[in-house]
Each structure stands twice: as structure tokens, then as C-alpha cells.
Amino acid sequence: MYLIIISKRFDNIIIGVCLGxxxxxxxxxxxxxxxxxxxxxxxxxxVSDQTKSKVQSIIDEYNYRPLRSARQxxxxxxxxxxxxxxxxxxxxxxxxxxxxxxGAELEARNYDAYILLSSVGSISEKKQIIPRFLNAREIDxxxxxxxxxxxxxxxxxxxxxxVVLIDYDVMGMKLNTILMDNHLGIKQIVSHLVAQxxxxxxxxxxSSTHPSIKExxxxxxxxxxxxxxxxxxxxxxxxxxxxKETSTEIGSDGVEAVLxxxxxxEAVICVNDTTAIGCLKKLDEMNKKVPNDxxxxxxxxxxxxAIAQPPITTVHVPKIEMGVEGVKRLMELIENPNQLxxxxxxxxxxxxxxxxxx
Amino acid sequence: MYLIIISKRFDNIIIGVCLGxxxxxxxxxxxxxxxxxxxxxxxxxxVSDQTKSKVQSIIDEYNYRPLRSARQxxxxxxxxxxxxxxxxxxxxxxxxxxxxxxGAELEARNYDAYILLSSVGSISEKKQIIPRFLNAREIDxxxxxxxxxxxxxxxxxxxxxxVVLIDYDVMGMKLNTILMDNHLGIKQIVSHLVAQxxxxxxxxxxSSTHPSIKExxxxxxxxxxxxxxxxxxxxxxxxxxxxKETSTEIGSDGVEAVLxxxxxxEAVICVNDTTAIGCLKKLDEMNKKVPNDxxxxxxxxxxxxAIAQPPITTVHVPKIEMGVEGVKRLMELIENPNQLxxxxxxxxxxxxxxxxxx
DNA sequence: CTGAAAGCGCTTACAG
DNA sequence: CTGAAAGCGCTTACAG
Numbered sequence: 001m002y003l004i005i006i007s008k009r010f011d012n013i014i015i016g017v018c019l020g021x022x023x024x025x026x027x028x029x030x031x032x033x034x035x036x037x038x039x040x041x042x043x044x045x046x047v048s049d050q051t052k053s054k055v056q057s058i059i060d061e062y063n064y065r066p067l068r069s070a071r072q073x074x075x076x077x078x079x080x081x082x083x084x085x086x087x088x089x090x091x092x093x094x095x096x097x098x099x100x101x102x103g104a105e106l107e108a109r110n111y112d113a114y115i116l117l118s119s120v121g122s123i124s125e126k127k128q129i130i131p132r133f134l135n136a137r138e139i140d141x142x143x144x145x146x147x148x149x150x151x152x153x154x155x156x157x158x159x160x161x162x163v164v165l166i167d168y169d170v171m172g173m174k175l176n177t178i179l180m181d182n183h184l185g186i187k188q189i190v191s192h193l194v195a196q197x198x199x200x201x202x203x204x205x206x207s208s209t210h211p212s213i214k215e216x217x218x219x220x221x222x223x224x225x226x227x228x229x230x231x232x233x234x235x236x237x238x239x240x241x242x243x244k245e246t247s248t249e250i251g252s253d254g255v256e257a258v259l260x261x262x263x264x265x266e267a268v269i270c271v272n273d274t275t276a277i278g279c280l281k282k283l284d285e286m287n288k289k290v291p292n293d294x295x296x297x298x299x300x301x302x303x304x305x306a307i308a309q310p311p312i313t314t315v316h317v318p319k320i321e322m323g324v325e326g327v328k329r330l331m332e333l334i335e336n337p338n339q340l341x342x343x344x345x346x347x348x349x350x351x352x353x354x355x356x357x358x
Numbered sequence: 359m360y361l362i363i364i365s366k367r368f369d370n371i372i373i374g375v376c377l378g379x380x381x382x383x384x385x386x387x388x389x390x391x392x393x394x395x396x397x398x399x400x401x402x403x404x405v406s407d408q409t410k411s412k413v414q415s416i417i418d419e420y421n422y423r424p425l426r427s428a429r430q431x432x433x434x435x436x437x438x439x440x441x442x443x444x445x446x447x448x449x450x451x452x453x454x455x456x457x458x459x460x461g462a463e464l465e466a467r468n469y470d471a472y473i474l475l476s477s478v479g480s481i482s483e484k485k486q487i488i489p490r491f492l493n494a495r496e497i498d499x500x501x502x503x504x505x506x507x508x509x510x511x512x513x514x515x516x517x518x519x520x521v522v523l524i525d526y527d528v529m530g531m532k533l534n535t536i537l538m539d540n541h542l543g544i545k546q547i548v549s550h551l552v553a554q555x556x557x558x559x560x561x562x563x564x565s566s567t568h569p570s571i572k573e574x575x576x577x578x579x580x581x582x583x584x585x586x587x588x589x590x591x592x593x594x595x596x597x598x599x600x601x602k603e604t605s606t607e608i609g610s611d612g613v614e615a616v617l618x619x620x621x622x623x624e625a626v627i628c629v630n631d632t633t634a635i636g637c638l639k640k641l642d643e644m645n646k647k648v649p650n651d652x653x654x655x656x657x658x659x660x661x662x663x664a665i666a667q668p669p670i671t672t673v674h675v676p677k678i679e680m681g682v683e684g685v686k687r688l689m690e691l692i693e694n695p696n697q698l699x700x701x702x703x704x705x706x707x708x709x710x711x712x713x714x715x716x
Numbered sequence: 717c718t719g720a721a722a723g724c725g726c727t728t729a730c731a732g
Numbered sequence: 733c734t735g736a737a738a739g740c741g742c743t744t745a746c747a748g
Contacts, residue, residue, distance in 0.1 A: 020495070020725090022724095022726085032734075035728080035735060036733090036735075038726070039734090046733055046734090047734080051734080067431070067725055068427075069724085070431050070724070070725035070727090071725080071726055071727075073427040073725080073739095073741065074728080075726080075740085076727090076740075090459075090460055091460055093452065093453055095456070101448075101475070102448055102477055114474050115474070117459070117473055119464075137425055137426075307606065381741065381742060382741080392719085392743090393718070394718060399743095403717090405717070406718090425740085428724090429741080429743075431741080432724055433724085
């Protein structure tokens with residue numbers, strides 16, 4: 001934009017483009033005080049409609065945007081949101097957390113906030129580095145996506161920084177969380193299988209620090225009972241649960257183990273898609289046909305599930321929406337920190353694919 | 359940290375923890391002026407060793423960190439780096455760009471800089487949104503990862519903002535780029551195949567806006583010629599190149615097409631792992647055994663390659679390092695904008711797996 | 717080598 | 733409803 005020099009700041013002109021038009025300049029052009037311009041900018045306080053529209057039109061005309069650092073300094077707010085994620089989650093092959101990040105960034109725009117990203121060591125590392133920005137002078141609040149070391153959460157709480165966890169929770173702590181509705185998802189799966197007259201339904205899962213994993217197994221039991229299949233729900237022959245992080249290996253080992261116990265198994269619900277992939281692999285080796293011999297279902301709807309052989313029935317998790325909701329909730333907390341904490345469950349959706357359709 | 363009240367700012371005490379210790383406080387405690395503290399902080403100018411260590415010890419003791427916004431306002435530098443990536447790249451299933459982001463974030467810490475993330479529409483969208491932070495008052499420089507619309511690059515250049523592209527380049531523009539050494543990778547592949555006495559080596563690739571894709575084909579031709587296989591390198595029967603974004607489908611179609619032309623094909627180099635996966639799938643359907651009947655090689659080393667059936671020989675790209683190098687280069691440019699532009703090639707490494715070992 | 721002082725561009729009571 | 737003024741916490745010539 002080319003401008004006529006109207007104030008002393010305007011002599012720093014570079015290639016004809018003026019940098020650094022300030023609130024003073026706007027005030028001068030509009031013939032009002034800087035306070036008034038500031039009031040118009042923030043939408044706070046009372047400004048007459050006439051003045052407001054005059055000032056606004058000049059702001060628009062000159063494409064003026066207040067300088068963040070000056071605003072931050074004066075208002076003692078940063079307009080920044082911290083986004084903390086463990087490095088293993090961030091660089092995982094599935095884009096699960098990346099999409100949550102994407103959603104958060106999208107929503108942050110609505111508040112003119114910036115996302116400051118920091119990866120931290122995974123939960124298993126002893127030496128935890130505290131993200132640099134983790135103090136109230138650099139961020140207004142923080143989002144934690146996925147599991148991190150509980151000490152980090154405690155640190156954030158102690159510092160009184162507004163925080164929202166997405167896809168993570170710590171039992172016994174009063175945390176604001178955005179979670180997916182695991183019970184709903186599992187219920188949909190069981191319902192889908194039962195509707196096809198399958199009842200001999202196994203469950204394969206790992207143990208994990210992550211609450212979702214446990215929830216899915218309890219969801220399986222509840223849903224099975226709902227359909228009058230409590231005997232199977234309680235029969236450990238039908239279950240394979242090991243104390244390991246979920247992996248394809250667990251799927252392979254699991255389906256083999258359950259099939260050894262239950263020769264006429266009709267379907268197996270895997271705690272997530274990764275496990276389901278391992279399951280498929282083993283069944284292929286065992287020469288069992290999916291879905292005809294046995295139906296396989298996963299959870300999460302990772303990218304690979306749709307192109308697996310056969311494509312895997314799974315539960316879709318709206319990741320972008322979780323990120324969006326996380327920022328929304330965080331902004332509420334920043335606005336008014338003295339709220340009761342909330343756990344928000346985001347609905348999920350069954351995606352029927354070949355692996356479970358007989 | 360608990361502090362004794364020593365200046366007027368200290369009356370804003372919250373739950374016994376003092377917020378907002380300032381440079382003034384440090385100066386007062388150390389018995390020097392704020393200028394001196396500032397000089398110690400920045401490491402610029404001359405301060406006697408004695409004063410320096412005294413001030414530093416007080417900074418350490420009180421764990422003082424200057425307020426970014428104040429620093430930014432006074433120095434007219436932001437300490438922020440913009441990181442721009444198209445939303446399709448960011449949410450891609452492979453963690454390719456996420457790892458570049460991770461590396462950038464890691465390196466940014468060394469400069470005490472923050473990464474401001476912004477996703478933009480993919481290259482194909484007509485209505486391009488300019489990232490909010492894209493002006494010199496909010497960031498010191500910007501990294502662009504992967505392909506984006508060329509208008510965005512032009513905009514950045516026009517604004518005179520230091521910029522480094524990672525894994526992207528635009529022909530004919532004087533851009534600082536961090537690229538992987540595609541020719542090196544392909545050379546390693548061909549060498550690996552030739553060492554096993556394979557010479558009938560095909561190539562499957564898509565066309566793309568991305569320079570790497572074209573480079574890999576030319577790399578194939580150069581490497582083949584190097585080993586005296588120029589006849590094959592020039593024989594289109596051995597090649598399948600279509601004007602589509604790379605996908606598993608291209609791999610499937612490609613290997614079928616080339617095999618129709620060349621019955622005794624010994625190996626096929628796929629432009630990337632995704633293509634190689636499609637290739638594997640089709641060969642399985644055709645009842646061709648990999649690697650015994652035909653060797654298959656990919657490029658990129660995406661996560662799935664290691665667990666594919668069989669695991670795919672590929673070229674590993676050090677993504678974290680590309681992110682690190684991008685920030686390093688950007689910081690050089692911010693320091694001294696009037697440099698000749700550079701294209702930095704990051705070395706890659708062949709990962710030998712079953713799919714190509716006869 | 718060090719200090720006093722101006723200034724960065726905003727916001728926010730306060731007075732009118 | 734609007735303006736004058738102080739202040740946010742730094743940096744940076746400048747003077748000594």
C-alpha cells in the first residue's frame with residue numbers, strides 16, 4: 001500500500017511501502033484520540049455509532065492492524081495458546097494428533113490467537129522438559145493433546161494456567177477435557193454385529209496409559225450385556241488383553257489366542273485399527289477369510305483402514321472437531337477461569353466396510 | 359518461587375507466587391542500571407566480567423526471563439518464525455511434514471524462537487488465504503514446507519520476508535531451499551539392484567507439481583546410464599509415467615502396464631513408497647512373488663514400508679534434519695538478508711529390505 | 717565499561 | 733461518549 005507521509009513514523013519507508021502505521025496515525029486521520037480508536041478496535045466501551053464507523057472505515061482503508069507485541073505489553077494478555085504434544089504422538093504415522101492440531105489452528109483464527117507448538121518427551125521418559133512458553137506471560141492458556149507425563153499436567157495446574165486436555169485424561173484430577181465417546185462407538189459396533197446375527201464376539205486390546213483403551217473394553221462389556229450377551233462379555237476366553245502398548249503384534253497374537261479358545265468365533269472387535277491390521281494379517285496367514293469366516297472391526301478410522309485388504313469397519317473420530325472444541329473450551333476458561341471443570345464427549349460414527357459385512 | 363517484595367510491581371502477588379519480576383528489579387538487586395542488565399541478557403556490548411557474572415547470578419537466582427512482548431516492542435524483532443504448510447500435507451497419513459515441523463520446533467528452541475503454524479489451502483485451491491502472521495511485524499521469517507500456491511511464495515518475496523522452502527522449490531525463482539538429494543537416493547537404488555545382477559529395471563512414477571517426482575525419474579535415467587543401461591533408461595516400454603498425483607493406484611496400474619510390455623522385468627523402482635504399495639498389491643493379485651519374481655523399491659521410507667508384506671526397500675529421508683536445517687538457514691537469512699540464495703541438499707540413505715533382495 | 721532517558725505502540729483507568 | 737496521560741517492560745543510541 002502506498003501512503004502519504006502524515007506522521008513522523010512515516011519516514012521509515014521501504015520501497016515505497018509504508019511499514020508501521022500506528023494507532024496514532026489512525027487517530028490523527030480520523031480526528032479522534034487514540035483511546036477512541038482503541039475502543040473501536042476492541043469493541044469494548046461506548047463509542048458513538050458515527051465515530052465508530054468513521055474510525056472503522058479509516059482502519060479498513062489503511063488496512064491497519066494493531067501491533068501484537070504492543071497490545072500484549074499494554075494489556076498483559078498474549079493472544080497465544082500453547083499446544084503441547086509428545087514427540088512420539090506428533091510423529092506417529094497416523095495423522096490423528098496432527099488433525100487435532102489443524103482443528104485447533106483453524107479455530108484459533110476466530111479468536112485471532114496464535115498457536116505456539118511444543119513437543120515434549122513421551123510419557124515414559126524420566127527427564128521431562130517443561131515447554132519454554134509455559135508461564136502466564138507467554139501464553140493465555142494451553143492445550144495438551146494426547147498423553148503426556150502427569151507431572152507436566154500438575155505443573156500447569158500449579159501455575160494456574162487455563163488448560164484443556166484433548167484425547168487424554170488423568171483420573172482423579174479436575175481437568176477440562178475433550179474426549180471421544182468411546183462407549184458410543186463400541187455400542188455402534190456391537191449393534192452392527194448383532195444386527196447381522198453375530199453373537200460370538202471377541203475383544204482384543206492392550207493395556208495402556210491412555211484412558212480410551214480401558215474405556216473401550218468396558219464399553220464392549222456394557223454393550224454386550226445390553227444385547228443379552230453377558231455370558232460372552234464376562235467370559236475371558238473371548239478376550240485378549242495384554243499389558244503392552246497397542247500394536248499390530250497384539251492383534252496377531254490376540255486373534256490367534258482367542259481362536260484357540262473359541263473355535264467358532266464369529267467376530268472380533270479390536271481396540272483400535274492398528275490392532276485390527278495385525279489381526280487381519282494373522283487371519284490371512286491362518287487362511288481364514290474376512291469377513292466370511294470371521295468379522296473384524298477396529299476403532300479410530302486411521303487412513304490405512306480404508307485401503308486395507310479388506311477395508312476395515314471402524315469408528316470414525318472427528319479429529320478436526322476435537323481440536324476446534326478444545327480451543328473453544330480453552331477460550332471460555334481464559335474468559336472466566338472460575339468455572340466447574342467439564343468433560344466434553346465428542347460423538348463418533350461407525351464406518352461400515354467390508355471386513356464386517358457378511 | 360517465593361520472593362520478598364522489593365519493588366512496587368511486586369504487589370501483584372498471586373497465591374504467594376510473584377509474577378512479573380522485571381529487568382528493573384534485577385537491576386536494583388544487582389545495583390546496576392537496566393541498560394547493563396539488558397546488555398548482559400543480549401550478550402551484546404561491553405560489560406566487565408565482574409559485573410556480568412554478578413548480574414547473571416541474580417538473573418539465575420530469580421529465574422528471570424525477559425518478557426517477550428516488551429522485548430519485541432522495543433527491539434522491533436519478534437522472535438517468531440512462521441511455518442506454512444498446506445492442510446492436505448499436514449493431515450496426510452504419513453508423518454513426513456509433521457516430522458519436518460518437529461525438527462523445526464526443536465531447532466527453534468536454540469534461538470529462543472517460537473514457531474507460528476499456519477495451514478493454507480492446497481495448491482489446487484483457487485482462493486488462497488494469506489496466513490495472518492505474514493508481515494514483518496509478526497514474524498522475522500517464514501518456512502514453507504511442501505508445495506503451496508506459487509502466489510503465496512511471490513507474496514512473501516514481495517514483502518521482503520526472509521523465507522526458506524523445505525522439500526519444495528519453484529523453478530526460476532531465487533529461493534532458499536532445503537531439499538533431499540533425490541539423485542543420490544536413486545543412484546543408491548540402482549546400484550543396489552545392479553549389484554544383484556538385475557538390469558531390467560523399470561520405473562513407475564506420476565507427474566506432480568512437486569519437483570522431487572521429476573527429479574527421481576531423471577535420476578533413474580542418469581544412474582542407469584552410469585551402469586551402461588542407457589537402452590533401458592531410454593526405452594519407454596520400461597516406464598509408466600502418468601499425469602496424476604502419485605497414489606497406490608498408479609503403482610497398481612503401472613506395474614501391470616510395464617509387465618505387459620516387458621515380460622521378463624526384474625525390478626521396478628517406484629517414485630515413492632505409496633506407489634510401491636500399490637505395486638505390491640497388484641503383483642500379489644497377479645501371483646507374482648516379490649522379491650523372487652520381481653524386486654520392488656520405493657522412496658521416502660514412510661512408516662508403512664517397514665511393515666508392508668514384504669517390507670519395502672526404500673530410501674530414508676531425514677525429515678527431522680530437514681526441519682532443523684531449514685530453521686538454521688532461515689536464521690542466517692534473518693541475520694543477514696543480503697546473501698546469495700542457496701539450495702541445500704540433504705543426504706538420503708538406502709534402506710535395504712526384503713522386497714528387493716533376491 | 718556504565719547509566720539516564722527516550723521511545724517502541726498499544727490499553728486502561730480517570731476525568732470530564 | 734471522548735481525550736489526556738500514565739504505564740506496560742524492554743532496547744538502544746547517547747553521554748560520560
